[in-house]
Amino acid sequence: MVDLEALEAEARASLAEAGDEASLDAWRVVWLGRRGRLTSVLRGVRDLPVEERPRVGAGANRLKVSLEEAVAAHRSQLLASAADTDAIDVTLPGRAPPLGSLHPITLTRRMLERTFRDMGFDVVEGPDVELEEYNFDRLRIPAGHPARDMWDTIWVADDGDSGPRQLLRTHTSPMQIRYLERRSPPIRVIVPGTCYRYEATDATHEWMLTQIEGLVIDRNLSMAHLKGTLEAFVRRMFGADIETRFRCDYFPFVEPGAELGVRWQGDWLEILGCGMVHPEIIEDAGLDPELYTGFAFGMGVERVAMLRYGVRDIRHFYRNDVRFLRQFEGRR
Numbered sequence: 001m002v003d004l005e006a007l008e009a010e011a012r013a014s015l016a017e018a019g020d021e022a023s024l025d026a027w028r029v030v031w032l033g034r035r036g037r038l039t040s041v042l043r044g045v046r047d048l049p050v051e052e053r054p055r056v057g058a059g060a061n062r063l064k065v066s067l068e069e070a071v072a073a074h075r076s077q078l079l080a081s082a083a084d085t086d087a088i089d090v091t092l093p094g095r096a097p098p099l100g101s102l103h104p105i106t107l108t109r110r111m112l113e114r115t116f117r118d119m120g121f122d123v124v125e126g127p128d129v130e131l132e133e134y135n136f137d138r139l140r141i142p143a144g145h146p147a148r149d150m151w152d153t154i155w156v157a158d159d160g161d162s163g164p165r166q167l168l169r170t171h172t173s174p175m176q177i178r179y180l181e182r183r184s185p186p187i188r189v190i191v192p193g194t195c196y197r198y199e200a201t202d203a204t205h206e207w208m209l210t211q212i213e214g215l216v217i218d219r220n221l222s223m224a225h226l227k228g229t230l231e232a233f234v235r236r237m238f239g240a241d242i243e244t245r246f247r248c249d250y251f252p253f254v255e256p257g258a259e260l261g262v263r264w265q266g267d268w269l270e271i272l273g274c275g276m277v278h279p280e281i282i283e284d285a286g287l288d289p290e291l292y293t294g295f296a297f298g299m300g301v302e303r304v305a306m307l308r309y310g311v312r313d314i315r316h317f318y319r320n321d322v323r324f325l326r327q328f329e330g331r332r
Contacts, residue, residue, distance in 0.1 A: 103328075215277070
C-alpha cells in the first residue's frame with residue numbers, strides 16, 4: 001500500500017533542508033527525476049490492485065504538481081534572500097544571466113514522444129512543405145473530393161501541368177505513405193510536426209498547430225488493439241482514473257473512424273481522431289489487406305497542453321508573452 005501522505009511529508013522535509021541551487025537540483029533528481037521516488041510510484045500504479053489504482057494514480061499526480069510548485073517557490077525564496085543581502089564581495093565571480101526554459105508545447109511534445117517510445121513506437125519526422133500527392137491524393141482525398149473542405153490549405157506552389165503542386169502540410173498523415181514506401185511491417189511509429197491551415201484563430205483554434213500522427217501495421221490487428229493502445233496512452237497522460245469514450249467519426253484514410261474523448265472536469269472533450277487504416281492504403285503500399293491490417297491516430301499537441309496546464313486560450317502559446325512563458329520554468 002502506497003502512503004502518499006508519508007511520502008509528501010518526507011519530500012517536504014527534505015526540501016526544507018535544501019539551502020542552495022545545487023541542493024535543489026539534487027532534491028529534484030531524487031524526488032521528481034526520471035528515476036525519482038515519486039516517478040517510481042507513478043510507474044508502479046499499473047502493478048497495484050485494480051481498486052487501488054485510481055486513488056494512488058490521482059493522488060500521485062496531484063502530489064507531483066504540488067511538489068513542482070513547492071520547489072519553484074523554494075527556489076524563488078532562495079533567490080530573493082540572495083538579492084536582499086547588502087554585502088557585496090567583489091572577489092566573487094559574476095552572476096550568470098538567467099536561462100530560459102523549454103516552450104510548453106515543446107515540453108508536451110517531448111512528454112508525448114516519451115510515452116509512445118515506452119510503448120514501443122519509433123519517432124520520425126516529415127517535410128513541412130509537402131506534395132499534393134502525399135498530403136491528399138494517396139490518402140484517398142483526390143482533387144474535387146468534398147473531404148478536401150476539411151482542410152483550409154495554404155498552397156506554396158501551384159504549377160498546374162508544369163509540375164507537382166506543393167503546400168504547407170495540413171496534417172502529418174502524409175508520413176503514413178512515405179513511411180510505408182520505405183519500411184515493411186511490423187510498423188509502429190509516431191510522426192510529430194507542425195501543420196498549417198488557412199483559417200481564422202480563436203480560443204481553441206490556430207492557423208499553425210503541432211500534431212502527432214500514429215501508425216501501426218501488422219498482421220491480425222483489430223479495433224481492440226487501437227482502443228487498448230490509446231486508453232493506455234490516455235491513462236499515462238492524465239491519470240489512471242480518467243474516463244474515455246470512443247464515438248464514430250469520419251476520416252478519408254481510415255475505416256471505421258472514431259474520435260477519442262475524455263471526461264475532463266465533468267465535460268467530455270475530444271482529444272484525437274483515430275481508426276483502422278483503410279484497406280486501399282494498405283494495398284497501395286504493396287501489402288495484402290487480407291493479411292495486414294493497421295490503425296492510425298492523430299492528435300493536436302496544443303490541445304493536450306491546454307488540458308495538462310489548464311490553459312483556456314490556445315493563442316497564449318504563440319504570443320511570446322514572457323509573463324505567460326515564465327510559468328513553465330522548471331517543468332519537464
